[in-house]
Amino acid sequence: MDPLSDVIALLRPHAALAKPITGRGEWGVRYAAYGQPGFAIVLVGQCWLELDGVAPVRLDRGDFVLLPATPAFVLSSRPGVDAVQVEPSDTAVRHGDPEGEPDVRMLGGAFRIEPANAPLLLSLLPGMIHIRPADGSGGRLGRVIDLIMEECAADRPGRDMILERLLEVMLVECLRRHGLDDDALSAGLLAGLRDPALARALRAMHADVRAGWTVAGLAALAGMSRSAFSARFGEAVGCAPIEYLLRWRMALARHALSRGGTPLDRLAEEIGYDSASAFSTAFRRRVGRSPGAFARSCREVRAVQP
Secondary structure (H helix, E strand, O other): OOHHHHHHHHHOOEEEEEEEEEEEOOOEEEEOOOOOOEEEEEEEOOEEEEEOOOOOEEEOOOOEEEEOOOOOEEEEOOOOOOOEEOOOOOOOEEEEOOOOOOOEEEEEEEEEOOHHHHHHHHHHOOOOEEEOOOOOOHHHHHHHHHHHHHHHHOOOOOHHHHHHHHHHHHHHHHHHHHHHHOOOOOOOHHHHHHOHHHHHHHHHHHHOOOOOOOHHHHHHHHOOOHHHHHHHHHHHHOOOHHHHHHHHHHHHHHHHHHHOOOOHHHHHHHOOOOOHHHHHHHHHHHHOOOHHHHHHHHHHHHHHOO
16 A cells, blocks of 8 residues: 555545636735645746745746645745735736736646645645756656646547546655655654655554554564664654554544444444444544534535535
């Protein structure tokens, strides 16, 4: 089992949105926080991106940027220009001078992930990923974006499904690149997967979440002593081994409850609890609500979504 693939399966990126963004002259726009992952790639020219509390970042031709939670930000022709508050649009956007050939062309987009486990994505990635053409894996992402542009430009059969799959590939590529290439990787699942010994333990937990795993058993899989394994796991992943297992079980539970249709006793058995009562107690302690209340809130959210 691949734990990263497990996480992507729970996030379920979908509902692709990609649109052309152009600008000419001097311009600046401010967007409120969106909360869902957003991306952009510069096709022609350059512009500046500024997140609240972060120094402006210049985006040049071929640059790709991913904002896992899309906080409030300013996009402009240069730092310090007056920015106008604007609302997101699902159609082509033109900034600055409306006449003449644009100085900058971009493709901007967003995709949605399952809200029940959205914190999983935030725990895996920094607030912004910025990839330049000179970066080794930037070309792979660029090819994915080219395919997205092609699909958006044509109304072909199966368009929505293709876009959904391309965005999943884009997200996995960003996760993979961050996990394999970043020497300063923060504690979390990706850091754990980069360590071969810890990766064996992580894969085992994901492969059989129902098993009664112990620190001793996981340490044996990793080929380490209990104390060395616990210390290394905590440093790399950011929590104790059994704590990670419990968090993953809760992520699976939130996913199942948000989807509906699984009886509570069956769900409890599938994720390693002896009874529905034991699972309900653990879920309430971790999430702050009973499984039933959580499931109802998810149904209410789906009822008001377009």
